[in-house]
Amino acid sequence: MSRSVSTRLENVESGPYTTSSDFVVDENVVAKFPAGSRVRSAIRLAKSTWTTTARLRVEFPGGCEREFFLKAATEDAGKALAKGEFHAMSEIFKVAPDMVPRPWSWGKYATGHPETYFLLSEFVDMDECVPDPDQLCRKLSRLHQESKSPTGQFGFHTVTCQGQTPQAVSWESSWTAFFLKLLRHVVRLDFETNGYWEELDVLERRVIAQVIPKLIGALERDGRRVKPCLIHADLWEGNTGTSRKTGEVFIFDAASIYAHNEMETGNWRCHYNKIHRKVYRDTYLRYVRPSEPLDQWDDRNRMYCIYFNMMFSVNHHRAGHAVRQTAYDDMYFLVDKYAPFPSNEGPARLLESERVSLSAERDHTASDSWKI
Structure with missing residues (x-):
């Protein structure tokens, strides 16, 4: 993961998507949730060599809240990682849904350079x-x-x-x-x-x-x-x-x-x-x-x-x-x-x-x- 995306993801930016956060939530991440959803918090988790991760608390329309795990990585390697992992986890989930956190989506950030890709799944506290x-x-x-x-x-x-x-x-x-x-x-x-x-x-x-x-x-x-x-x-x-x-x-x-x-x-x-x-x-x-x-x-x-x-x-x-x-x-x-x-x-x-x-x-x- 490049130094620039690590810095950008870890710096807090105010915006319409979160009320408490130490992690930037891109608008394309928010778009993966039902219309009208609000990210109530985004807390940074561990950082590895290639990715930055966060725990999101999302309020869906109607008031129910759910938690999600977000992983972000950059450039072509980040795209291959996010896309490949999403499809791999989805295949496992079809056969053994009690064995993996439910995969939610993957995609590309709307903002920033270099290009950044993300993976979303349901959060399981482990x-x-x-x-x-x-x-x-x-x-x-x-x-x-x-x-x-x-x-x-x-x-x-x-x-x-x-x-x-x-x-x-x-x-x-x-x-x-x-x-x-x-x-x-x-x-x-x-x-x-x-x-x-x-x-x-x-x-x-x-x-x-x-x-x-x-x-x-x-x-x-x-x-x-x-x-x-x-x-x-x-x-x-x-x-x-x-x-x-x-x-x-x-x-x-x-x-x-x-x-x-x-x-x-x-x-x-x-x-x-x-x-x-x-x-x-x-x-x-x-x-x-x-x-x-x-x-x-x-x-x-x-x-x-x-x-x-x-x-x-x-x-x-x-x-x-x-x-x-x-x-x-x-x-x-x-x-x-x-x-x-x-x-x-x-x-x-x-x-x-x-x-x-x-x-x-x-x-x-x-x-x-x-x-x-």
Whole structure:
């Protein structure tokens, strides 16, 4: 998010739309509510690297009041973020309305430069504790099992983003082909963002050419098929919350795609994610049986984790080096198992003395900007 929009959104401006506020409410935001509505207050919430957020109290015609969550971001990245998240949350809401705050609308601010985009949803007052494993996994299993791709394919009808980074979501009939596209896209972005790394490039090419066709391709051989399931696709603890009023677990900030359901749990293997504790994966597998081949479940989980680690590296280049190295190690593990290099060939393994510490990287980055 640019400095100018951060300043503009956080400064109070008097106007006809609010009676108490520390956050500017644009006229196009007000227009998303029924005619005659009045924004009674707009209170600024947390600010992340890419967005500014607020809690709105809106009086509808007739006197009833409702609360809404507003997220604002700028420029083309802000447009993709707001539009993608609105459509992702709307898709989840169709299947599991008790799992996400009700999406309301998205749009573009009427005033100001640079161009600013917003997302509106109903406000749910939530604790920021890690979610209850059983409730989260029970709800996720229902979402995965009951959702149905509108095309019967893998992908999504509009671009969705993890953080500020767009995913490659155009439709594919094959899960193997779709995942290959996802990984190629994020590795290319990582090289553009963090610089070319020859050894990683060698590993990535071998993973794409030989490992994925064997490992992920096995899901679609011998008469097996993968059901395209709606997944959240960015499910770490900061994108979950527990209602203070009802105790229900909610998820938000979705980057949804129709994918192999097991990809959801790949994010839980990442060590920057507090949902990486084994209890979450074990609980999920009580509700959803692993795909065949069963004995390759952990290897698939590692492969999916590589995607999320590379996406983290793209979004957090100042704090992503250790995560990038983790992806390198995981690629090497899978290459050794499925497509080993001939003796005395291939890139070198990373030495402990060469590693960047994940905790050290995290210490150098503010907590609200080191996560997606």
